[in-house]
Every structure is written in C-alpha cells, then in structure tokens.
Amino acid sequence: MPASKMFMLRNERVGSSLGAFADRIHCWYPVLSFEFPTNFSSFLSGHVSSPVDTCLAMLALAIGSLAEKGNIADALHERPDAPYYDEAAGMLQDILCDYTLGGLQCLILFSIYFMCRLKPCQAHDYILMASFKAQNMLKSRTFSDDSSQSESLQRAYWAVLLIESELAVQLDLAESGIWKYDDNVPLPAGDHIWQHPAETDVSPDSHMDHLSPQDSTNLTRSYFMAEIAMRRMLQRCTTSVSKSAGGHLQYAPLIAAELELQLNEWYDYLPPLLRFQKSPPKVSELAILPTTLFLQTQYSACKISIFWPAIYQAIETGTANDELLHYCEKFLDEYMSFVLAASASLKSCLPNAWTLAARYNMGFRFYHEYDTVAD
Numbered sequence: 001m002p003a004s005k006m007f008m009l010r011n012e013r014v015g016s017s018l019g020a021f022a023d024r025i026h027c028w029y030p031v032l033s034f035e036f037p038t039n040f041s042s043f044l045s046g047h048v049s050s051p052v053d054t055c056l057a058m059l060a061l062a063i064g065s066l067a068e069k070g071n072i073a074d075a076l077h078e079r080p081d082a083p084y085y086d087e088a089a090g091m092l093q094d095i096l097c098d099y100t101l102g103g104l105q106c107l108i109l110f111s112i113y114f115m116c117r118l119k120p121c122q123a124h125d126y127i128l129m130a131s132f133k134a135q136n137m138l139k140s141r142t143f144s145d146d147s148s149q150s151e152s153l154q155r156a157y158w159a160v161l162l163i164e165s166e167l168a169v170q171l172d173l174a175e176s177g178i179w180k181y182d183d184n185v186p187l188p189a190g191d192h193i194w195q196h197p198a199e200t201d202v203s204p205d206s207h208m209d210h211l212s213p214q215d216s217t218n219l220t221r222s223y224f225m226a227e228i229a230m231r232r233m234l235q236r237c238t239t240s241v242s243k244s245a246g247g248h249l250q251y252a253p254l255i256a257a258e259l260e261l262q263l264n265e266w267y268d269y270l271p272p273l274l275r276f277q278k279s280p281p282k283v284s285e286l287a288i289l290p291t292t293l294f295l296q297t298q299y300s301a302c303k304i305s306i307f308w309p310a311i312y313q314a315i316e317t318g319t320a321n322d323e324l325l326h327y328c329e330k331f332l333d334e335y336m337s338f339v340l341a342a343s344a345s346l347k348s349c350l351p352n353a354w355t356l357a358a359r360y361n362m363g364f365r366f367y368h369e370y371d372t373v374a375d
C-alpha cells in the first residue's frame with residue numbers, strides 16, 4: 001500500500017470521519033449494505049482490496065471528513081476531504097467499467113460528495129451515470145436471484161431517484177428517465193442497511209445518540225420510505241394548474257385541495273419519531289431530529305408547490321379575486337414556515353444544503369414580486 005495512503009488510514013480522524021458519515025450522511029441516502037464494515041476493516045488492515053471497495057472506503061471518509069467539521073464553510077476552506085477524494089478519483093476509470101452494486105454505490109457517493117461540496121452540476125453528472133447503471137441492472141434483472149443484492153439495488157434506485165429529483169427542482173438539466181420505473185421497483189425493506197455500531201460511533205454531537213441501534217435502523221428505514229412517498233407527491237404537485245384559452249396558467253383549487261388531502265394522509269401514516277408540528281409559526285416548534293426536521297421542511301415545500309400557481313397567476317395577471325388571494329395568503333404563510341424549517345435544516349442536512357438554500361431564494365423572489373403586486 002502506498003505510504004501516502006497508509007498515512008491517511010493511520011490518521012486518528014479516520015474513525016470519527018466514518019462515524020460522521022454514518023450519522024450525518026448515510027441516514028439520508030442509505031445505499032451501503034451490511035457487508036461494508038467487513039470490507040472497510042479489511043481495507044484498513046492493509047489487505048489487498050478491489051478498486052470498488054477501496055473507492056467506497058475513500059469516498060465514505062472524504063464525505064465524512066466534510067460532515068465532521070460541522071461548519072461547511074470551514075470544511076470547504078480546510079479541505080480535509082482532499083486526500084481521500086484524490087485517491088477515489090484515481091479509481092474512477094475502474095468504477096465506470098464496473099458492473100456491480102459496489103460500482104453503482106460508488107457513483108452515488110461521488111454525487112453525494114459533490115452535493116456536500118455545494119457543486120450541484122457535478123453531483124448531477126454523477127447521479128445521471130448512477131441512474132443509467134441502476135436502470136440497466138433493473139431492466140436486465142441482474143440480481144433477481146439474490147434477495148440481498150436485489151434489495152440493495154432497490155435502495156440504490158430510490159436513492160438515485162431522490163437525489164436526481166432534488167437537484168432537478170433547481171437545475172434545468174437533462175433527465176435520466178428514472179421516474180418511468182417508480183411504479184415497478186418495490187419499496188426497499190431495509191433489512192440489509194449498514195448501521196455504524198453505536199459503541200464505536202465517535203462522531204461528536206451525534207444526532208441519534210439516545211436511540212438504540214435497532215431504533216436507529218428503524219428510523220433510517222422509516223425516514224427513507226417517508227421521503228420516497230413525499231417525493232412522489234412533489235412530483236405530482238405541478239398538476240394543480242390548468243391553462244386558459246389564451247395559454248395562461250390558471251390555479252386549479254379543486255386539484256390543489258386533493259393534493260392537500262393526500263399530503264395530510266401521508267402525514268397521518270408517519271411513525272411517532274417522525275411526527276412534527278405542521279406549518280410551525282416559530283423556532284420552538286421545529287423538530288429536533290434532523291430527519292424529522294427535513295420532513296417538516298419538505299412538508300412545507302410540498303404545500304408551497306401546491307399553492308405557488310396562485311401566486312404565479314396573481315403576478316402574471318396583476319390582479320387577484322378573493323378566492324385567489326386566499327390561496328396566495330396560504331402560500332405566504334407556508335413559505336414563512338418553510339423558511340424557519342429550512343434555515344434549521346441547513347445545519348443538519350449537508351447533502352441537501354444547496355437545494356434548500358436555492359428553494360429559500362426562489363421562494364423569497366415570489367414573496368417579493370407578489371408583495372409588489374399586492375401593493
């Protein structure tokens with residue numbers, strides 16, 4: 001093993017970086033499986049590892065070292081991730097030619113890495129490569145005879161869908177067509193998700209240090225399922241509009257009411273740990289757990305998506321009747337709740353920090369333009 005790599009792996013921060021990756025990153029996109037720690041330990045011991053296993057280990061440490069800093073500005077200035085990422089990037093040619101779950105997981109982690117570095121276009125490039133690989137595996141039924149690998153592929157598929165969809169909210173870039181499979185790919189059972197052992201988790205200020213390992217695993221699984229359901233609703237929210245004879249967008253209150261009903265049904269099925277105050281008016285009513293807080297943020301984002309056509313119509317026409325004003329007010333109230341939740345979530349949801357900030361700015365633009373019309 002090269003001396004530079006041995007230096008990195010002997011560094012005392014390796015354990016805490018892996019813990020930070022598990023606690024602050026993998027909980028959002030649980031793509032690694034239970035065999036990961038065995039391969040990681042073998043790699044740390046200096047045993048010969050495949051390019052895929054080496055790349056996964058280096059990417060986990062690169063991402064974890066960014067998350068460990070707590071303050072992303074400090075992390076981007078100090079770049080503790082650089083030596084790990086450089087090693088991983090050096091294996092990219094092998095990863096692109098690899099047709100295994102590990103190769104797919106590497107591409108997903110490359111995307112997450114650039115999300116954490118606030119580089120959404122690079123993240124989008126990698127998630128599209130991961131998407132095409134995942135779709136090919138699904139279409140060819142590569143792992144249909146192996147329940148463990150099949151379940152891992154399902155988790156990878158849904159993680160790719162979530163990441164690509166999250167980036168697509170703000171970026172008008174090419175799409176991979178991943179949504180055409182969402183009705184056919186089973187929801188992941190989550191039985192084989194990698195969970196960093198609590199007793200060795202040295203990540204400071206752990207968000208889930210009061211939960212048992214089983215509760216932590218259940219929370220990750222439940223959050224992942226809830227976020228998939230939320231993403232499906234967000235995908236449908238653009239249907240709350242119709243077009244007039246002149247080609248202008250018109251708000252469709254009946255469709256919006258149906259979308260609100262579906263959103264409330266989604267909320268009613270959340271387990272207790274993921275329950276939150278709807279449309280919080282103040283900081284004290286924000287959720288504590290990062291995953292719950294992000295769902296609280298997504299709930300407000302979904303409502304904003306339902307009501308924004310009312311604002312758009314008011315801005316476009318320069319007028320609004322009482323009914324339209326009612327929905328405009330609902331948009332503004334929900335936007336204020338979103339600002340509270342998103343501002344807090346920015347500190348705990350590093351992979352989605354850029355998209356949260358972009359949504360914040362986009363919503364503020366609508367708020368300002370509507371305020372001008374209202375005056």
